[in-house]
Amino acid sequence: MPPPDGLPRYRVLTGPDDAGFCRRVSEALDLGYHLYEGPSAAFDRENLILAQALIWPDDAASTTGDT
Known part of the structure; x- marks a missing residue:
């Protein structure tokens, strides 16, 4: 499932x-x-000033437990 609202x-x-x-x-x-x-x-x-990277979990990583 992709991120909501067209987010990257x-x-x-x-x-x-x-x-x-x-x-x-x-x-x-x-x-x-x-x-x-x-x-x-x-x-x-x-x-x-802070910077924080965030990623959307992909289906492959979710099924293997690698996130």
Whole structure:
């Protein structure tokens, strides 16, 4: 089954390290996305900026247990 609403199978969410960023990642997880690796962080002289990659589980990985 593909991701809902025409969303891509692979997504990278970025933003400042705040509640809004955490909410966006949580919403993607609630849709069925899985975290891909850990987050990346950078400092832009004012804010800590995070990036989190998410992937949609494919049917082959779901049936083998590899996600």
